[in-house]
Amino acid sequence: xxxxxxxxxxxxxxxxxxxxxxxxxxxxxxxxxxxxxxxxxxxxxxxxxxxxxxxxxxxxxxxxxxxxxxxxxxxxxxxxxxxxxxxxxxxxxxxxxxxxxxxxxxxxxxxxxxxxxxxxxxxxxxxxxxxxxxxxxxxxxxxxxxxxxxxxxxxxxxxxxxxxxxxxxxxxxxxxxxxxxxxxxxxxxxxxxxxxxxxxxxxxxxxxxxxxxxxxxxxxxxxxxxxxxxxxxxxxxxxxxxxxxxxxx
Amino acid sequence: xxxxxxxxxxxxxxxxxxxxxxxxxxxxxxxxxxxxxxxxxxxxxxxxxxxxxxxxxxxxxxxxxxxxxxxxxxxxxxxxxxxxxxxxxxxxxxxxxxxxxxxxxxxxxxxxxxxxxxxxxxxxxxxxxxxxxxxxxxxxxxxxxxxxxxxxxxxxxxxxxxxxxxxxxxxxxxxxxxxxxxxxxxxxxxxxxxxxxxxxxxxxxxxxxxxxxxxxxxxxxxxxxxxxxxxxxxxxxxxxxxxxxxxxxxxxxxxxxxxxxxxxxxxxxxxxxxxxxxxxxxxxxxxxxxxxxxxxxxxxxxxxx
Numbered sequence: 204x205x206x207x208x209x210x211x212x213x214x215x216x217x218x219x220x221x222x223x224x225x226x227x228x229x230x231x232x233x234x235x236x237x238x239x240x241x242x243x244x245x246x247x248x249x250x251x252x253x254x255x256x257x258x259x260x261x262x263x264x265x266x267x268x269x270x271x272x273x274x275x276x277x278x279x280x281x282x283x284x285x286x287x288x289x290x291x292x293x294x295x296x297x298x299x300x301x302x303x304x305x306x307x308x309x310x311x312x313x314x315x316x317x318x319x320x321x322x323x324x325x326x327x328x329x330x331x332x333x334x335x336x337x338x339x340x341x342x343x344x345x346x347x348x349x350x351x352x353x354x355x356x357x358x359x360x361x362x363x364x365x366x367x368x369x370x371x372x373x374x375x376x377x378x379x380x381x382x383x384x385x386x387x388x389x390x391x392x393x394x395x396x397x398x399x400x401x402x403x404x405x406x407x408x409x410x411x412x413x414x415x416x417x418x419x420x421x422x423x424x425x426x427x428x429x430x431x432x433x434x435x436x437x438x439x440x441x442x443x444x445x446x447x448x449x450x451x452x
Numbered sequence: 453x454x455x456x457x458x459x460x461x462x463x464x465x466x467x468x469x470x471x472x473x474x475x476x477x478x479x480x481x482x483x484x485x486x487x488x489x490x491x492x493x494x495x496x497x498x499x500x501x502x503x504x505x506x507x508x509x510x511x512x513x514x515x516x517x518x519x520x521x522x523x524x525x526x527x528x529x530x531x532x533x534x535x536x537x538x539x540x541x542x543x544x545x546x547x548x549x550x551x552x553x554x555x556x557x558x559x560x561x562x563x564x565x566x567x568x569x570x571x572x573x574x575x576x577x578x579x580x581x582x583x584x585x586x587x588x589x590x591x592x593x594x595x596x597x598x599x600x601x602x603x604x605x606x607x608x609x610x611x612x613x614x615x616x617x618x619x620x621x622x623x624x625x626x627x628x629x630x631x632x633x634x635x636x637x638x639x640x641x642x643x644x645x646x647x648x649x650x651x652x653x654x655x656x657x658x659x660x661x662x663x664x665x666x667x668x669x670x671x672x673x674x675x676x677x678x679x680x681x682x683x684x685x686x687x688x689x690x691x692x693x694x695x696x697x698x699x700x701x702x703x704x705x706x707x708x709x710x711x712x713x714x715x716x717x718x719x720x721x722x723x724x725x726x727x728x729x730x731x732x733x734x735x736x737x738x739x740x741x742x743x744x745x746x747x748x749x750x751x752x753x754x755x756x757x
Binding site for chain 2: 300
């Protein structure tokens with residue numbers, strides 16, 4: 204059943220790193236956003252300025268992490284649509300590889316890259332970030348992987364509806380970035396207008412942000428079981444829908 | 453002997469368009485069987501139903517005694533597939549693709565390096581897929597189709613887009629596959645390819661199989677006409693040619709004659725007539741019908757249209 208999974212995963216990682224913009228887009232950009240915005244905001248902030256400090260200590264690291272997850276999803280959508288359009292998915296299916304194995308390999312690749320990007324972010328943060336990084340990193344990594352894993356299933360759903368590879372990136376971005384906007388990262392969900400508050404409740408990223416912020420601040424896992432349940436539910440619904448509508452060619 | 457591939461009443465439609473209508477045929481062990489017809493005739497759809505990549509609307513298919521849908525993974529383990537217009541990851545290296553394929557099959561795979569050597573790809577083993585030429589990509593796909601030493605090899609339009617030299621090299625390779633006792637199922641819209649390679653062909657048009665037989669038998673059955681063109685100054689020639697058994701028309705333009713008739717013996721009869729009457733000729737050519745003519749005869753249109 205899992206025959207070929209590790210081989211395929213390893214190959215896909217190598218192939219991804221050979222893309223001229225592959226590593227740059229997914230690894231460098233979130234780290235740069237994190238460092239540059241941190242420098243700009245951090246520059247000349249008086250130690251007592253609570254809002255700015257709160258943003259530097261929690262908001263920005265979580266934003267950068269969400270960017271990592273979102274760019275993993277966009278990259279997945281693009282790759283799947285290119286593979287479908289080029290007949291690569293079809294070619295791989297005409298082997299003893301199970302269809303689930305092909306898709307699982309891509310999910311694993313994205314999770315590994317997410318973890319790697321987070322590691323770079325933390326290392327860069329320790330060195331160059333104005334306030335330093337003091338968070339339960341192991342728990343936070345797990346939280347980010349759970350979040351990414353959950354919203355990657357949205358990626359498969361988007362990949363199912365994207366007509367051609369050319370539209371993959373724009374359509375993906377058009378769906379994902381508004382989710383980031385209402386997810387509570389910039390404005391707390393409670394402070395949103397009533398309509399947007401309802402939207403925020405159904406947007407999976409809201410639960411990812413809540414989980415990531417909480418774990419980053421050092422809150423207990425038990426306080427975020429609701430978020431995790433929501434993320435699992437998103438995964439179950441999107442995966443079920445994907446198996447119905449996913450197109451291989 | 454049970455056939456390697458058995459298809460009966462296979463039908464497949466996409467929305468309102470029926471791509472394949474009630475297609476039935478058998479493919480026997482050790483033969484090269486060709487599905488021939490113009491683009492859009494339903495060849496690829498038929499082949500992909502047999503490979504288990506598509507589900508037909510109705511009909512029964514068995515391949516090596518397996519059901520291509522229920523036993524798709526067992527089947528994939530024993531067959532080799534080359535798809536029309538397939539791609540691989542742009543930046544996968546040739547040897548990485550070969551290594552992946554080797555790892556996918558339960559049976560012992562062929563020696564990948566040797567296969568690359570045979571297909572003239574050894575020098576390209578570290579090249580990315582996107583940097584291969586059309587012919588090299590095609591040869592790589594053929595290598596991948598052969599990697600598990602399959603019992604049945606499916607080749608869909610295997611030489612489309614190749615130059616004549618690569619085409620001949622690939623034909624030799626396909627004959628080698630048969631020589632090793634394997635069964636080959638191919639599609640082509642090139643009649644020359646079908647005539648040179650296939651033991652039996654099925655002519656397909658508009659989703660239906662019109663006839664199935666050995667290429668020679670199809671030609672003899674549907675196009676028994678033979679034409680001999682010769683040039684002579686002998687004044688008695690025309691009269692003598694008309695007397696040859698089987699000759700239907702003799703057309704004369706100055707010293708050139710076009711002799712038309714039916715049956716395999718026509719050419720022999722013409723030669724016999726020439727020697728018996730001591731007719732000296734300065735030119736002698738025969739025009740024999742081929743599968744292209746059979747297709748024209750059966751469908752009323754050229755396969756190239």
